[in-house]
Amino acid sequence: MTAHDVLEVAEGWRRAGRKVALATVIETWGSAPRPVGSHLVVDDEGNFEGSVSGGCVEGAVVTEAIEAIAEKKPRILEFGVADETAWRVGLSCGGRIRIHVEPVE
Amino acid sequence: MRLAILEALNAERLARRAAALATQLKGGEVRLVKASDVAADPLGEEIAARFRSGQSGIVETPAGDVFLTISVPPPRLVVIGAVHITQALAPMAAIAGFDVTIIDPRTAFATPERFPDATLVADWPEDVLKKRPFDAYTALAAVTHDPKIDDIPIIAALQAGSFYVGALGSRKTHAKRVDRLTAAGVSAEDIARIKAPIGLDIGGRSPAELAVSVLAQVVAALRKGEVAR
Numbered sequence: 264m265t266a267h268d269v270l271e272v273a274e275g276w277r278r279a280g281r282k283v284a285l286a287t288v289i290e291t292w293g294s295a296p297r298p299v300g301s302h303l304v305v306d307d308e309g310n311f312e313g314s315v316s317g318g319c320v321e322g323a324v325v326t327e328a329i330e331a332i333a334e335k336k337p338r339i340l341e342f343g344v345a346d347e348t349a350w351r352v353g354l355s356c357g358g359r360i361r362i363h364v365e366p367v368e
Numbered sequence: 369m370r371l372a373i374l375e376a377l378n379a380e381r382l383a384r385r386a387a388a389l390a391t392q393l394k395g396g397e398v399r400l401v402k403a404s405d406v407a408a409d410p411l412g413e414e415i416a417a418r419f420r421s422g423q424s425g426i427v428e429t430p431a432g433d434v435f436l437t438i439s440v441p442p443p444r445l446v447v448i449g450a451v452h453i454t455q456a457l458a459p460m461a462a463i464a465g466f467d468v469t470i471i472d473p474r475t476a477f478a479t480p481e482r483f484p485d486a487t488l489v490a491d492w493p494e495d496v497l498k499k500r501p502f503d504a505y506t507a508l509a510a511v512t513h514d515p516k517i518d519d520i521p522i523i524a525a526l527q528a529g530s531f532y533v534g535a536l537g538s539r540k541t542h543a544k545r546v547d548r549l550t551a552a553g554v555s556a557e558d559i560a561r562i563k564a565p566i567g568l569d570i571g572g573r574s575p576a577e578l579a580v581s582v583l584a585q586v587v588a589a590l591r592k593g594e595v596a597r
Contacts, residue, residue, distance in 0.1 A: 270439075274378050277371050285369065289393070289435045290426060300424030300437055337396030363435060365369050365396055 269313035273304040273367060282307040283367045284328040288315050288360055292343065295358035307332045315362055316342070328364050337365035369398040376400050377439065384441040384503050386419045391435045393426070411436070421591075441505040442467050443531075443590055448493055448521050449512035450477040453536070456579035457509065458486045464583060466507070471496050473517060493521040507532035507586045509566060513541070519548060526558040532589040534566035534582060563589075 270285075277283045286303040288295070296317035303313040303321065305328035315324055320342045331338050343359025373389070377400055380387035386403040390411060403419070406412045414427050415436060424438045445461045447454045450472035461468050462485070469487045472478040478490035489496050501524070502508065508525035510518040513536060522545075525533045535545065542564040549559055567581030568588070 270374065270381070271378055274371070274374050277374070285374075287391075287424075287435070287437060339393065363391065363393065363396075365391070365398070367374055368370050 269302040269304050272312045273302075276304065276306055277367045282332045284332050284364055285367055286315055286324050286328055286340075286362050286364045289339070289363045290361040291358060292360075293358040295360045297360075303328075305329065305332075316360060320360070320362075324362060324364065331364045332366045335366055335368070337363065339363050369396075373398055373400050381439055381441070384505060386438075386440045386505075388415045388418070388439065389435075389437040390415075391437065392432060393435055394432045420593075441503070444469065444503075444506045445586060446471065446502070446506055446508050446521070446525075448472070448508070448510040448518055449536075450474070450479075450483060450488065450490075451511055452575040453511055453578050453582070455482060456576040457582055458483060460579055460583050461586070462486075464587065466586075469496075469500075471521070472512065493517065493524075497521065497524055502528035502530045504529045504531060506530040507534075507589065509534045509536075509582055509586070511536040511566065513537060515545065515548060519545070519552070522562065523549065523552060523554055526554060526561060531593055532563070532586050533561055534563040534585060536566045537564060539565065 273283055273285050284305050288297055288299050288301045291299055296319060297315055301315050303311055303315045303324060305311045305325050307329055309325050309329060311325055327338065327340055340362045377387055377389060380402055388401045389398055390401055391398045401409050401415055406415050409415060411427060418436055418438045419440055422438060422440050424436055426433050426435050443466050445466040445468045447457060447470045450470050454470055458468050458470055470483060471489045471493050473492045475490050478488050508521055508530055510522050512518050518535060522533060522535055546559055563585055567578055568585045570581045572578045572581045
């Protein structure tokens with residue numbers, strides 16, 4: 264699914280009354296699986312479309328997105344080998360990524 | 369981000385216009401910068417450069433880091449002429465990521481058998497253009513050799529600011545074309561934008577080799593030229 268489609272999905276879900284957050288890759292180091300600008304849209308029930316890491320950290324991003332929706336505030340996440348939690352969430356490709364998560368109000 | 373901003377961004381995408389979201393990473397404030405607003409925007413120069421590269425990314429500003437989500441339309445290649453070169457050019461351009469349309473009113477040329485996987489329109493370019501006009505993110509390759517078919521789309525692409533306008537034909541053929549376009553009121557500056565003879569000079573001989581030279585010239589115009597306007 265292209266970035267274009269993800270943004271349309273985000274709009275469609277929000278218009279349908281669902282609570283939605285948009286996650287965007289804002290910075291990458293090393294061999295990050297998805298380029299800067301890649302999007303993932305998440306609703307408050309954990310449904311998602313798109314990709315920010317090709318599957319490595321989507322689970323963690325979805326959890327954070329649900330919290331951001333509840334809090335109604337954007338947050339910035341970082342995953343990578345420099346971070347011990349990286350192994351827990353599985354960004355094993357050796358890269359590092361920073362993700363901006365923002366609720367769509 | 370407010371839903372209204374997302375809706376406005378998607379409307380620009382649908383209309384095939386470049387747009388950017390500028391997100392203040394501290395605080396999360398978001399604004400939409402349309403292509404028409406770039407000149408007046410404080411980050412205009414940076415955004416204009418990124419419209420050309422298509423790259424999203426962070427810029428440092430006195431007020432802190434700003435993330436620019438860059439949205440540019442997928443490039444389109446319109447080929448006038450369902451000829452031998454086009455049979456090679458269309459699949460090559462599709463592989464390179466272009467949305468390819470072939471237009472030729474001559475139904476003997478424009479057959480699905482000759483172009484099994486392409487968007488093929490067996491109609492006059494001027495009629496097709498009414499429904500789907502050229503824009504800045506369109507490349508035009510006019511390869512019929514027939515002024516009755518080629519000239520109108522060439523003029524339309526120049527007027528639309530299409531990022532690439534190439535026309536097949538020898539220097540002599542092109543000199544005659546220049547005379548016709550000048551008589552039709554096209555400016556010398558616009559005429560100078562036409563790549564003719566079409567394609568990079570790589571010594572190509574076969575239709576497929578010519579297609580490579582045309583595609584390379586189109587990519588160069590997209591990646592190194594002034595696409596955004």
